[in-house]
Amino acid sequence: MMNAAIQSHLAQLQIVKAKVLAALRKGENYELKTELNSEYKERRKEAVRRVIANMTVGKDVSGLFTDVLKNMHTDDLEIKKLIYLYLINYAKTQPDLVILAINTFVKDAEDSNPLIRALAIRTMGCLHVQEVLDYLSDPLRKCLRDSSPYVRKTAVMCVAKVYDLNREVAEENGFVDAVREALGDANTMVVSNAVSALAEMNSMGGRVWQLEPQTVGRLLTAVNECVEWGQIAILEALIEYEPRDEKEAENICERLLPRLQHANGSVVLCTVRLLLRYGRYVKRADLLAQFSKKMVPPLITLLSSEPEIQFVALRNINIILQQRPRLLSKEIRVFFCKYNDPIYVKFEKVDVLVRICSERNADPLLAELKEYAKEVDVDFVECAVRAIGRLAMRFEAAAERAIAVLEELIQMKVDYSLQISVVVLCDILRRYPGKHESAVTTLCDHADHINAPSARAAYLWALGEYSEHVRNVAGLLGAGVDSLLEEEDAVVQLALVNACVKYFLKQPQAAQALVLRALQTASEKCADPDVRDRAYVYWRLLSADPNAARAVVLTEKPPVRPESNSLPEGLLEELIGELGCVSSVIQQPAKQFVYAYGEHAGVPRGGADAAISAADSEAQATSSGNIETAAIEGEPELLISF
């Protein structure tokens, strides 16, 4: 009774609360509406500011459309800009009402102040409403021929926006032609924006532009004078260009070499990209050698820029090295990690270090990696220890030293580095069969500390494989068999059974009791079917024909080859052509994560859609912390549907 009464009270309270909140919310917009229509200029201005502030935090202020628009006709540039911002955000939701704003736009586009003319044309392009296009054409045509370069550079960009919205309008009105003409503008910023706009329209699938030989010269001159971002646009256009002959290619490269000295890291990377790309056209060996020599110092300098840019540079250096392995072989020390480098920079540095290491400098690098293996970040420690393994796999001469380092790490008894060191150490043993047996002793001495499944499996493998070199192998394996059922991981159980059988085949007398016990326990009491099956197979094999068993179990295994960490040839070539871009950073072909224009024309899908559903289900967020790696591993499509 009481409960029911309380509950109904609570329900009522909820309703009241909702009503009050709704009233309050309505209240704010209502209040703003009054203020926007106030007779005092200052109050109206303050109201516009508040509208924008609400818009920023995500409140819906679209209901105030007409009231905001009333304030549009003003001399106050600040208000004007704010209202334009409002329009950009809400025009799409109210296409009919946008027409109310057109008059002001058209008038502004003829203002005596070039800043206002440009502002009007820039904003109109951003509205993304078909209805506006008819009114935009005339002002845009005028602005494309404006006397002020500031207006022209804005108008040129506006053509790309129009093209995005409606190709026919852009082409029929001659806007696209006007942009092509703008490549010959006296002002370099107009030129570079024209290049950007044309490239943009091409990427929409328009094929509106192909760089002509006669334009190349003009761009090469413009690149010296235009702003850094424009330089990148021009460089990117030249990268796509196919020179007519070798002479022209050489000339382009030589003219652009000075860009390597630019303070902007992305200009430098873009120039490197161009030089690498033109390697297919330029054939003179002395020139190519000169280019290589010139690009090394700037690449190294990028490592002292901001960490994010370092990261991009390192990922790119990694790609470049796959094409030119010897490019940085003298510079190994600049890639040594600083203690306080961000973790993502450290990972990349270690990767590059392993890549450029040669047999000659493996020793100092191993010493360095040992230092990293003592740090506190677990992932980085693993990365460093694995790098030690990779070095040993590559250079046989380094294996002994690498094993010594790993033994040292095991002896330090730091849990996480010990486990991973055991795994890597056993990998090295597998790679060089019949060598470095003495390392197994170290493993046995620290058997009590080896507790991660992968490490235990590796250790047991080593016991079986090198049983003749271990003093108390029966005791160690016996202890394992005793605790066989406590082992949770099937990997460990399998490794133990294998090891016992191997030991038996090598020393039948000493191991008979042990192997019986092991197989019995495994086949009768183990929960895991794979382990039971394996034990049965061994039972039968051993009882039927011990010689056959020997031939199967102790057979010579094919040699382990060092893992190759390289990208496939075709992808490598593609990524070299996209240095600095996202694809080269995540090292995936662009088509795998970027939709072709046609696919998202009209209604954007993919990321934006995912955005909405993800925003709705924030609760799921905690479980998807590894999204980023998933994207890198090559299944971007799947992510769309979460």
Added chain:
Amino acid sequence: MLSAVFIYNQKGEVLISRLYRHDVKRSAADVFRVHVISAVGGVRSPITTLGSTSFFHIRYDNLWLCAVARHNANAALVFEFLYRLLGLGVSYFGRFDEQAVKNNFVLVYELLDEVLDFGYPQNIEVDTLKLYVTTESVRTQGPVEPPQITMQATGAMTWRRQDIFYKKNEAFVDVIESVNLLVSAKGTVLRADVQGQIVMRSFLSGMPECKFGLNDKLVLDQHPASSSTSKPMVAGGSAAVDIADCQFHQCVRLGRFDVDRTISFVPPDGEFELMRYRAADSVNLPFKVLPVVRERGRIVEYEVLIKANFNAKLSATNMVVTVPTPPNATKCHIKVAGPGKAKYHPEQNAMVWRISRLQGQQETSLTAVVDLAAMSKPAPWSRPPISLDFQVLMFTASGLLVRFLKVFEKSNYQSVKWVRYMTKAGSYQIRI
């Protein structure tokens, strides 16, 4: 190119959201917050790719600056842009933090409108922007006419106004070097290099043509005669310095430099970074550090000796030596013989040794015994490196010298030039 720029506070609340293209919705801001800002396990990459959307972010103070792109965007460009945006904020507001963004959100939107068009970076030169995007709420027609502003915002010299006049024409050149050092526990130098920066403050009238000369080895080798004219102003400075690489401000004519290594330019007004350079050969290390650290059961013994390795007439100031201690340290018994005072800072797990002044060739040393608390599970100590922070005036670790700065202007005025040198610590680390 860029589809949107978002600025968040520490908690991930959106302070600024500006969309440039229609392929991204405002809710993309929430995606970034969910997947990056509040991600479990912290941020492991500055680029996050979700489906076909890439998020690029940098952090500054209590802000997150995030750019969004749907294309295969140029990541290097995006990060350069974000840092430039940051610089713009710092220059406009003094401090660029949550409060500044909130107080000036209108201005931030105006700037964002100006620096990107359809997601393509336009002009981000602070000096030019300040002409027409101003902090005064009441906009009166300033001293500069709009047509002239727009000429500058798009002109070949976006960085300089035409009509600058000073009664006294002066130029100040600061050579600032950061020494990076990494020494192994055995005392071998693993890497030593110098990041140099030449900052100029120019107060020159008109459109001055400047020529700038350094004791660059490549230049001096070209003209052996001129090397005799250079004056050895800096201690430890050798005749010529081997510059491994250098980058220049937008205003320097790179073509000229490529041909004959002449640095010629028309400078912006006021302060700017003329060039950055890197030198890795024959670095004069300003300090020798000889550490001995012994772990003996429940105590650790330290002996750290520092020697100032430069001319006795010069001195280092504001030195801070951070000597790491194990996390389970309880008490430190520290003795300093020579200049400086040291104190144990448990929150940093380090002894912090401050030396306000150390004369060239002088030595100072620290001995300490650190008691450790007993631990149930003894974990070895990772022994982080000792790091140094310092400033040495009138000293360049690379040996770089400014040989001349010539100013030519139509009106042929006399100008006064000043040069200062300073070396400071970059990442100066000695492993123990």
